[in-house]
Amino acid sequence: MSPILFYFFAALTLIFGVAVVANRNPVASALCLVVSFLGLASLFVGLDAYFIAVVQVLVYAGAVMVLFLFIIMLLDLKAEERRKINLPAYAGGILVAVAFVAQLWLVLQRFSAAHAPFPTLWLKDGQTSVDDVRNVGTTLFSVDNLPFQVVGVLILVATIGVVVLSKRELK
């Protein structure tokens, strides 16, 4: 991925990620989250993970965000009124996040392999990119077949759980 595109999409992801946290209005937060996820999907494309990028857009920017917006509108949430801020909690939260980034920076500086450029892919003649979907599918249905089926059961359980939880009378 060219550096300009990388910096553009990384900045998009991070700035709108900050906007999710900073916005008072939940609807604005949810819309910022969509843009952040789209930036992330672009970063996946830069890493030759086209399938994951498309799934990211479909599942997150599509399904999950629609769910979030539905719930926000269903609950009819207004922008949060300002309350007395809990200063130790604020300071603690920012401190932990900054400490995490500082430590990550130090560890990554010492991780020398990470500073080498990405190895080039071995492409067959005439190919311009990898057969991404085919390769993911082959792995998914051969090596990881059992986990794949277990995830299917998990989604069934989640669906039933949501239906039960959403009943008017919880018993």
Added chain:
Amino acid sequence: MTITLFHYLFVSGLLFAIGLAGVMLRRNIIIIFMCLELMLNAANLSLVAFSRFNLVDGLPNYNAQVLVFFIITVAAAEVAVGLAIIVALYRARQTTHVEDINSLKF
């Protein structure tokens, strides 16, 4: 200046830190939930970056991408269940502010 694994991992770490700060700073349960999604996506970014970095026979390591696929699936299920719980909570208490929900607080 080429883009290396370092850049991707650092962006992933920053995104995780933003999500972490959001979970600790915000008091609206829906926004806390969005920040959890942000943290899951940060983990996905580092997995995909390592998949591209560690080639197997000249191709990205697809085991990592399948893991990302599973994470996205489980995260989607988690969002559905979590939002259903939030709706049930709102019906019971008429609030999404975490400081108003303190029955279990010592």
